[in-house]
Amino acid sequence: MEPESLKVLRLHEHPQYLRPCCELINDEWPRSETARMISLQASCNHLPTSLILINDKEYLLGHCKLTAIPSIPESCFIETVVIKKSMRGRKLGSHLMKQVEKYCKNVLQLKMLHLSTKGQENFYAKLGYEICAPISIYGTHFGNNGSTPVSNNIQNGVSLNSNPTGNQLHPSLPPPPPPMPKLNSLVPNYSIKSTKTFMFKYL
Numbered sequence: 001m002e003p004e005s006l007k008v009l010r011l012h013e014h015p016q017y018l019r020p021c022c023e024l025i026n027d028e029w030p031r032s033e034t035a036r037m038i039s040l041q042a043s044c045n046h047l048p049t050s051l052i053l054i055n056d057k058e059y060l061l062g063h064c065k066l067t068a069i070p071s072i073p074e075s076c077f078i079e080t081v082v083i084k085k086s087m088r089g090r091k092l093g094s095h096l097m098k099q100v101e102k103y104c105k106n107v108l109q110l111k112m113l114h115l116s117t118k119g120q121e122n123f124y125a126k127l128g129y130e131i132c133a134p135i136s137i138y139g140t141h142f143g144n145n146g147s148t149p150v151s152n153n154i155q156n157g158v159s160l161n162s163n164p165t166g167n168q169l170h171p172s173l174p175p176p177p178p179p180m181p182k183l184n185s186l187v188p189n190y191s192i193k194s195t196k197t198f199m200f201k202y203l
C-alpha cells in the first residue's frame with residue numbers, strides 16, 4: 001500500500017470512526033464497549049489524543065493513543081497501537097508510528113516518546129525505540145508496592161472502595177465517604193516493578 005494513499009487523522013475530528021475504532025481495538029483487547037467508547041471520546045487536541053490510520057477508501061486500518069505523562073511533560077505515552085488483523089505485516093504499523101512521531105514533534109512540540117510493550121519489542125526497536133527504566137504515567141511513582149498503578153483502583157469513574165448500597169444505618173442519608181486509603185499505598189516505592197518492557201525514543 002502506497003504511503004500517499006494513507007492518512008493519519010485525529011479521531012475527535014472524524015467521529016464517524018468512533019464505533020469502527022472501538023471494534024478494531026476491542027478485537028485485539030476485549031473490554032466493555034461503553035468503557036472503550038468513553039476512552040475514545042476523550043480524544044482532544046491536547047492530550048489524550050487518538051490518532052487513526054485511514055486508506056484512500058476511507059477504511060479504518062489502525063489506531064494509536066497519546067497520553068500525557070505528568071512527570072515528563074516533554075514526552076507522551078504511546079498506547080493502544082493496533083493495526084487491523086488482516087492488514088498486518090504490510091508496514092502499516094511502521095507508517096502509523098512514523099506519522100505519530102511527526103505529529104508529536106511538530107504539533108505537540110514534544111522532545112521524546114515513551115511506551116510499554118509485552119511482545120512487540122522488536123517492532124519498536126526497528127523504529128528506533130530503546131529500552132528504558134519503567135515510568136509511571138500517573139505521577140512520579142507507582143504506589144501499591146509498584147505492582148499496580150494507583151489509578152487502577154478506579155474503573156469507569158467509580159471508586160471500587162465506595163459503598164453502592166448507601167448509608168446502612170440511616171437510609172435517608174447519603175452514603176458515607178470511602179475509607180481512607182491504607183497508608184502503605186501512599187508511601188512511594190521507588191523500586192518500580194513491571195512485567196512490561198518500557199521503551200523511549202528522542203524525536
Ligand SMILES: CC(C)(COP(=O)(O)OP(=O)(O)OC[C@H]1O[C@@H](n2cnc3c(N)ncnc32)[C@H](O)[C@@H]1OP(=O)(O)O)[C@@H](O)C(=O)NCCC(=O)NCCS
Pocket residue numbers: 028080081082083084087088089090091092093094095116117118119120121122123126
Ligand atoms: C504491532 C503491530 C502494530 C505492527 O504493525 P504491522 O503493520 O504488522 O507492522 P509492520 O508491517 O510495520 O512491521 C515492521 C517491522 O516490525 C516487525 N514486526 C512487526 N510485528 C512484530 C512482532 N510482533 N514481533 C517481531 N517483529 C515484528 C516486522 O517483521 C517488520 O520487520 P521488517 O521491517 O524487518 O520487515 C501489529 O502487529 C498489531 O496491531 N499487533 C497487535 C496489537 C499490538 O500488540 N500492539 C502493540 C501494543 S504495545
